Amino acid sequence: MFSVEQAEAIILEKVQPLDTARDTEVVDLLGAMGRILATPVTSQLDFPHWDNSAMDGYAVRYADVQGCSAEKPAILAIVAEIPAGYQPQHTIQPGQAARILTGAMMPAGADTVVMQEVTKREGDRIFIYSAPEPQAFVRHQGAFYKAGEPLLPAGIALGATEIAVLASAQCTQLSVYRRPRVAIISTGDELVTPDRALQPGKLVDSNQYALAVLVAQSGGIPEMLGIVPDEPEALKSTIAKAIASADMVISSGGVSVGDYDYVDEILASLSAEIHIRAIAIKPGKPLTFATFSQSGEISSSPPSPIPHTLYFGLPGNPVSSLVTFWRFVQPALKKLAGLSQSWGPNFVQARSQQELRSDGKRESYLWGKLQLVDGLYEFDLAGGSHSSGNLINLAQTNSLAVLPVDVKFIRPGEMVKVLQVGSPLLN
Ligand SMILES: Nc1nc2c(c(=O)[nH]1)N[C@H]1C(S)=C(S)[C@@H](COP(=O)(O)OP(=O)(O)OC[C@H]3O[C@@H](n4cnc5c(N)ncnc54)[C@H](O)[C@@H]3O)O[C@H]1N2
Numbered sequence: 001m002f003s004v005e006q007a008e009a010i011i012l013e014k015v016q017p018l019d020t021a022r023d024t025e026v027v028d029l030l031g032a033m034g035r036i037l038a039t040p041v042t043s044q045l046d047f048p049h050w051d052n053s054a055m056d057g058y059a060v061r062y063a064d065v066q067g068c069s070a071e072k073p074a075i076l077a078i079v080a081e082i083p084a085g086y087q088p089q090h091t092i093q094p095g096q097a098a099r100i101l102t103g104a105m106m107p108a109g110a111d112t113v114v115m116q117e118v119t120k121r122e123g124d125r126i127f128i129y130s131a132p133e134p135q136a137f138v139r140h141q142g143a144f145y146k147a148g149e150p151l152l153p154a155g156i157a158l159g160a161t162e163i164a165v166l167a168s169a170q171c172t173q174l175s176v177y178r179r180p181r182v183a184i185i186s187t188g189d190e191l192v193t194p195d196r197a198l199q200p201g202k203l204v205d206s207n208q209y210a211l212a213v214l215v216a217q218s219g220g221i222p223e224m225l226g227i228v229p230d231e232p233e234a235l236k237s238t239i240a241k242a243i244a245s246a247d248m249v250i251s252s253g254g255v256s257v258g259d260y261d262y263v264d265e266i267l268a269s270l271s272a273e274i275h276i277r278a279i280a281i282k283p284g285k286p287l288t289f290a291t292f293s294q295s296g297e298i299s300s301s302p303p304s305p306i307p308h309t310l311y312f313g314l315p316g317n318p319v320s321s322l323v324t325f326w327r328f329v330q331p332a333l334k335k336l337a338g339l340s341q342s343w344g345p346n347f348v349q350a351r352s353q354q355e356l357r358s359d360g361k362r363e364s365y366l367w368g369k370l371q372l373v374d375g376l377y378e379f380d381l382a383g384g385s386h387s388s389g390n391l392i393n394l395a396q397t398n399s400l401a402v403l404p405v406d407v408k409f410i411r412p413g414e415m416v417k418v419l420q421v422g423s424p425l426l427n
């Protein structure tokens with residue numbers, strides 16, 4: 001059985017990000033929301049594009065206003081009015097000034113802006129009562145960014161700020177990675193869809209929905225393949241179909257030691273390389289991680305373009321499925337999707353509000369709520385049962401407190417490592 005760290009390293013080492021050349025598509029600016037940039041972007045524009053004024057005031061020659069004061073104002077002739085959006089037509093000569101508004105282009109000859117508040121205008125003359133610094137309130141061309149320098153690197157997720165930068169650089173067509181296709185399979189004779197009447201002994205398939213949401217939030221396209229009964233042939237053909245079309249397959253259930261837990265033997269019969277069969281994590285111990293170098297035996301014609309399909313056989317208990325998704329699948333999916341960094345899990349240190357308990361045998365994940373109180377994170381353990389079969393008290397939780405192996409309790413008020421979960425791609 002692998003430790004959590006060993007398992008994480010094995011999984012991430014096997015994840016090959018999508019291909020920069022082959023796995024991309026072109027989208028427009030709004031279509032880029034939440035997508036991952038596949039090609040670095042460079043602009044041919046300087047930012048600012050031109051020297052311009054940062055204030056409403058007067059564009060002057062510094063030499064004309066140097067040393068002026070309330071007692072001895074500089075008096076200049078106003079020879080131009082320059083609103084934002086217009087190219088100045090005058091060159092400012094000694095003794096002259098231009099009325100200028102915020103964002104307007106600086107006129108030739110002027111090198112400094114005097115803000116309106118230290119001036120008084122009388123007709124076409126301006127009285128300046130306070131000496132500015134040389135070049136005051138001028139935003140110089142190229143001061144923020146010089147044409148040709150890298151603007152945005154590949155491998156970043158695009159949100160409001162990046163899309164604003166791209167819009168201002170007039171990059172309206174963007175190359176982004178396609179979203180990885182993630183097939184989701186629920187296994188078990190007991191499972192029914194949420195719209196079916198519950199017969200005795202049955203259980204609603206909640207994992208399919210939880211995993212579809214998590215996949216979409218992590219940048220993938222969920223392909224819900226539904227419920228497969230505990231019949232080896234049915235399971236084998238569904239898994240074979242899934243690995244032929246998806247970049248990643250996630251099944252839940254059927255990975256433990258029960259009489260109807262078939263996933264591992266089916267993966268072996270489909271020539272998977274099984275890297276992990278169990279991890280010392282609670283909940284989530286019986287987790288299978290495998291890779292397919294081709295797409296299995298039914299997919300040889302035509303050959304799949306996907307070089308490497310990742311397979312996660314998550315444990316069926318609802319909380320175990322979610323915890324293992326957050327801890328192992330989400331970083332793998334973000335890496336696969338092309339994020340160059342920040343795909344790792346987000347841990348913070350928080351003060352526990354309650355006593356936290358574990359048997360110390362496996363790394364334990366206890367769910368609850370993380371919040372910032374006076375600049376310090378506090379972790380509030382969810383009330384009710386922490387059975388891996390109880391998903392009811394998982395609603396509204398946003399984090400998992402982590403108790404390492406051999407740590408049996410954390411006292412109230414002690415600091416604990418906490419994994420933030422449910423975070424969308426852009427967090
Ligand atoms: N003798 C042992 N028994 C079990 C062990 C063990 O080490 N020795 N491990 C336990 C642990 S820990 C877990 S976790 C589960 C994992 O079991 P499986 O992955 O084989 O899952 P199933 O047996 O198919 O189902 C377990 C449980 O989860 C419910 N389930 C399954 N799929 C769904 C779904 N899509 N939506 C909602 N709930 C689902 C299922 O009805 C069962 O109650 O094994 C323990 N046993």
Ligand code: MOO
Pocket residue numbers: 281282283284285286315317319320388389
């Ligand atoms: O790993 Mo199981 O998830 O402890 O219930």
Ligand SMILES: [Mg+2]
Pocket residue numbers: 253254255256257258260261
């Ligand atoms: Mg089982």
